[in-house]
Amino acid sequence: GIFYSVIFMKNRQFFVGFCFFSMVSCHQGKSNQVVSDLKIKIMAGGRNPEAKLENTVNDYWIGVDRGVGYLLDRGIAPQRIFGDFDSIDAKHHTFVQSVQQKEVYATQKDETDLELALDWAIRQDPKEIHIYGATGHRLDHELATLDLLYDLVMHTTQIFIKDEQNEMFFLLAGCHKLARDERFRYISFLPYSEMVEALTLEGFQYPLQQRHIKKGRSLTVSNEFCKNVGTISFQKGILLVIKSTDSKLDVLL
Numbered sequence: 001g002i003f004y005s006v007i008f009m010k011n012r013q014f015f016v017g018f019c020f021f022s023m024v025s026c027h028q029g030k031s032n033q034v035v036s037d038l039k040i041k042i043m044a045g046g047r048n049p050e051a052k053l054e055n056t057v058n059d060y061w062i063g064v065d066r067g068v069g070y071l072l073d074r075g076i077a078p079q080r081i082f083g084d085f086d087s088i089d090a091k092h093h094t095f096v097q098s099v100q101q102k103e104v105y106a107t108q109k110d111e112t113d114l115e116l117a118l119d120w121a122i123r124q125d126p127k128e129i130h131i132y133g134a135t136g137h138r139l140d141h142e143l144a145t146l147d148l149l150y151d152l153v154m155h156t157t158q159i160f161i162k163d164e165q166n167e168m169f170f171l172l173a174g175c176h177k178l179a180r181d182e183r184f185r186y187i188s189f190l191p192y193s194e195m196v197e198a199l200t201l202e203g204f205q206y207p208l209q210q211r212h213i214k215k216g217r218s219l220t221v222s223n224e225f226c227k228n229v230g231t232i233s234f235q236k237g238i239l240l241v242i243k244s245t246d247s248k249l250d251v252l253l
Contacts, residue, residue: 037058038060039056039126040129040130041129042117043062043068044114044117044133044141045070045113045114045133046133046135046138052250053252054253061080062079062082062117063081064081064133065083066088067133069092077095082114114148118131118159122159128160129157130253131162153170166243166244167184169240172238173235175231175232178229179228180225180228181243183245184245187242187244188220188223189201189241190221190242191213191216191217191240193215193236194214194215195215196213196234196236196237197235198210199234201223201231201232203226204225205224205226206223208220
């Protein structure tokens with residue numbers, strides 16, 4: 001109790017000048033220093049998103065197996081590709097053969113192609129990693145991807161899983177500010193550890209004060225913003241945050 005309370009109060013003071021960021025965290029597990037503006041975007045080989053993909057000069061694209069084709073069909077040439085490429089369309093074979101930054105693996109291996117790509121991406125120490133094409137297809141792969149992110153939650157890079165109706169990421173214990181995102185009506189806070197202790201939600205339609213939430217409980221599902229900035233704080237545990245909408249997005253950021 002006392003240790004967490006002292007850190008929490010220090011971090012609440014730290015937040016005074018930063019409430020306009022889309023997401024600012026003040027817990028000890030993350031560094032506030034941004035090493036670079038590099039944003040790595042990974043297209044996995046699950047369901048092909050219907051939405052357009054934002055592509056900026058700071059984006060470094062990785063194609064994973066069938067995901068290489070998903071990018072090429074959108075006019076995006078990935079800078080690096082991973083996989084065994086046994087499921088890629090014939091029309092994309094020429095690109096696969098010609099690309100220089102290529103990691104080819106056997107079909108039978110201990111890791112998934114996405115795990116191998118994510119391991120490489122995290123070693124580059126980017127500002128953010130965005131993963132597409134990892135949801136809405138095989139449930140075993142979708143859950144395995146969440147576990148991959150959970151395993152990397154202590155890293156300074158913020159990692160997101162995105163599709164046309166959802167955006168997911170993890171939060172460590174501490175104090176966090178989230179700006180309202182008009183693209184997503186709903187926001188859920190799901191305990192991914194066995195217990196999230198002293199969860200407080202402010203600026204949301206359904207606020208909480210110092211509640212202990214066990215994994216598997218639905219109390220924090222489908223909340224909504226009631227202010228432009230919401231505050232999430234908790235003393236122990238790991239939260240999976242899911243922003244969602246009923247209607248599909250036209251563009252994935």
